[in-house]
Amino acid sequence: MGKKSSKRWKNKKNKNANAETNEKGVRKQYEEIIKENADFETYYKLQKICPEEEWDNMMTHLKTSLPTTFRITGSRSEARALLHVLQKHLIRDAVLAGKSDPEGDIGAFPLPWYPQTLGWQISLTRKDIRRNEAYFRLHNFLISETETGNISRQEAVSMIPPLALQVEPHHKVLDLCAAPGSKTAQLIEMIHGEEEGINTSGFVVANDLDNKRCYMLVHQGKRLLSPAFIVTNHDASRYPDVVQTDENGALKKFKFDRVLCDVPCSGDGTMRKNIDVWKKWSTSNGLFLHQVQYHVLKRGLELLEVGGKLVYSTCSLNPIEDEAVLHRMLKDAEGSVELLDIDLPHLKHTKGMSHWTPCTRDLVQYKNFEEVPVKWQTTVRPYMFPPTPEDAPKYHFEKCVRVLPHQQDTGGFFIALLTKTRLLPWEKTEVELKPEEAPPPVKRDPRGPPKKIRRIGGYKEDPYVFMSEDNPIWPHVRDFYGLDQGLDCTNFLRRSEDGKIKNIYITTKAVRDFVMNNENTVKIINVGVKALARADKKWTPCDFRLSQEGLPSLSPFIKSRRVQLPKQDLEAVLLNDDDKDKPPLLELLSEETRKLVEPIERGSLVLDIDLQVEDDGPLCKLQLVGWKGTNSLRAYIQKNDRVHYLRLCGADVSKYEKNKFKEREEAEAEEAKQKETGNNEPEMDMDAENGEGNGNGTVASPEEKDDATESSDGVAVAAPIEVKSS
Structure with a gap:
């Protein structure tokens, strides 16, 4: 028996050992945790945290599952646009589906106390998702938009x-x-x-x-x-x-x-x-x-x-x-x-x-500390008692x-x-620190290849090395992207002192000062956001490409290598960006856009889009990282970001979503077709037959296909998409 099989067998054995069996030896499922606790009810009734007439209602709610709640990221330029898509399409379709649903609707509404209707509550369960396609699409929306950071699922x-x-x-x-x-x-x-x-x-x-x-x-x-x-x-x-x-x-x-x-x-x-x-x-x-x-x-x-x-x-x-x-x-x-x-x-x-009223573990209650037995005085402390009725109002x-x-x-x-309102009684008056009180200079060991060392309390973090004017990387990047002279190069940093630089991060002046003044006394895990990533291609004019993560921070300073893209061209680029045969060719774009793109040298650039969301929706200004190839233009973004922008364009995103409702319809149609023709053999996987597989029995991902097709065109391969379970 192999190691993996042995481990799996042991896990299964342990799980079965803990399961109960009935008289016939048939294994039963675990019983659900009983949502009752007599001490809990006794204690909180004593504290009177809830009016007596509302107690049963509170306990009923405590024993039911929470509804789904989320909020739209208000700092994003497309927040209102995403809210428009959510309300006009996804919520509307789900509500309409609920009216014909014998088990009731999902009760979708904005939280009344959350600003600008950006916080929402939806009573959406897994059972709902399995039985209704409108609910399923809304669920997919929540998952993909959470990954992009445009919404956050939060209680x-x-x-x-x-x-x-x-x-x-x-x-x-x-x-x-x-x-x-x-x-x-x-x-x-x-x-x-x-x-x-x-x-x-x-x-x-x-x-x-x-x-x-x-x-x-x-x-x-x-x-x-x-x-x-x-x-x-x-x-x-x-x-x-x-x-x-x-x-x-x-x-x-x-x-x-x-x-x-x-x-x-x-x-x-x-x-x-x-x-x-x-x-x-x-x-x-x-x-x-x-x-x-x-x-x-x-x-x-x-x-x-x-x-x-x-x-x-x-x-x-x-x-x-x-x-x-x-x-x-x-x-x-x-x-x-x-x-x-x-x-x-x-x-x-x-x-x-x-x-x-403080109580001990066995629910014995005390009115004051003098009543507490000696054996409990290390647990029930004098400062846990409430103020006297005379003193209470002043707090x-x-x-x-x-x-x-x-x-x-x-x-x-x-x-x-x-x-x-003023310094705490034990705080000293604020004075300027003496030189001897200042943190000592940083002492760093010589470093070889970047490698984190496991220590008690976590890994030893790599240093934060801020860029200087005499760094040869800076003029190279500045001239290629036409960066504004007002952009201070010391806002950029890397995470290694030696070796080849893979990523360059950007931060603010205030954050840089905090790090430089306190990196000796504060254990800093992470700073800033990735602005530039190394493009390891010999034919690349610039060693560093733009990163979508840092583009909102860097975009205001980029004066060249920008293309204004109309909505229809953005949609064309996004819909064809995962084509298995070729990247999005310039011939797919409008003549006006081609004239803007063709003179630009190969490499990373910024795509600017003024996007009107439908005829009655808000206008939002978008910036995407693009890549200009010899005869192509690509949006250099992750899959979930692509789906997000296609949603704002009003395009069909079903090809990016696993939809078991449509799969079921297609399977039933295929089964009926097989019965009509009398052929019950399954169809051959043509992608695998034609060499489109990735070597492990599955069809190659868009990124793997891009890698195979774009080297001849001179387009950099997009960063691999991170797939995470919901």
Whole structure:
């Protein structure tokens, strides 16, 4: 038995060993987790987090699955165009299908409290997708547009903390416990506002303790194409001090304008999606997490600028993790921190509480710390008790927001908005750092071929080497693309000191300064977005081609090698870009476009499109990376991006989607045809017969075919498409 077969057999054996059998020895399926927990109900009834008359409704919602929620990326120029396609076609078709569906409609509507109708809720289940083609197309839309970064699938209540933080493009933002990164993505969108580029003075630092989860944050930066984004890897409660250089070149302590503390919690607000919480829930979870939550909040406030704002949030309903943490912090801050109102008028919620009752694991409740037995005094601490009725009004806990599941068919969440009115009592007065207090210069080992070394706490990251004017790459790239003289070459960086440079990244001046001042004290995982990638072809006039990831940042500075493409030519290029015989030839384009393209030297260029989405849709300005071959013009983009732009053109994208409804129709038609002709033999795979296979029994991908057909035409091979499961 081979190694793989043996491993598969062992896994199957272990799985069968855990399964139950009935009297006849027939294996049964696992029983679903029972969504009941008597301690949970007893505890929260005691805390009175929900009015008694609403309790049954809340518990009913907690035991049902969450609806699907997502938001359209507001910082993209085509956000309104995508919203138009969604509403006029996909949502409309799904709603019409629901009217004739005996099992009811999908209840699609915009979230009433999310700005500009960019947040949506849809009750779409896997069962729905299997039985209705309109629902299936909507599901495909959500998957492909998530990959392109044009939408983000995110739980509704998880969208609230970034909105409450009121981020503006000039703000320096710290997300202390960021992974997996859905809230981080919102913060990045707010930094860019409706503009994309490197001129923004704000940026987002996303931090997480888990090194592996930090790379989930890196993926968010790639999806959102942001040059104003930094990923760091630290314990949030001990995040290092950071410094900045002022206009006179002096080092000073750096403080953030906005801080998000979405702290680790017991997660009982997520019971609708994380059903394991039902059987694992205990009051001890909140008691043990309180200390961690307090220290993360405290560190967040220490890193916050005076006058700045901080959001403290949890996906827990427990006041020990919510109001008790705030109460402890407000007492220690001695008036230097205050709670603020959260301005989301259409959000249904309950106000924060000024009274709660700490309990031990066995649900014994105590009115004050003096009642706590000695054996429990290390678990139930004095700072977990509520303020006295006389002191409670001065804390203004009513400004906090607790979202209960039944109020808007969501998960449970707690959000508080704080401001720092002056330095905390234990903070020193801000002064200029002395030279001896400045971080020491970087010491780096000589490097051979780039290779990451596994260490405790993650890999040793490659250095960040910013470009200088005397770098020979810079004038070569600048002249080829006609880059504006106002573009500072020091905004570009690479991730290696030695060896051949594969990729060049672009970032903002503010991010560059943060990295250069703090790379010795802060463990930085990722910075910026890829702007240029090496084109390893001897006949290529420029060694580096443009990257679609960094084009929104670089495009405003590119003055040459640009082609204005009308809508019909864009559609022609996109629809023919995966032809198995040839790349999109210039003869497919209009005469006017050919005259613009033909004089341009081979290589990478920018395709500009002013796209009107249907007759009544919005106008959006697009920029795509293209490639000019000898007789061809290609859009140098990923498959999901191609589908996205074809949608905006109003083209049929069914050829890019696996549609089992049409496959079933075709199979039935083929079966009927075989019966008519009396031939029951399956048809030969003509692609494989004619040598179009890729050597492993499957038909070659468009990228493999491009590789085989384009070398004669002089067109660079597109980067391989990353296929990910949904």
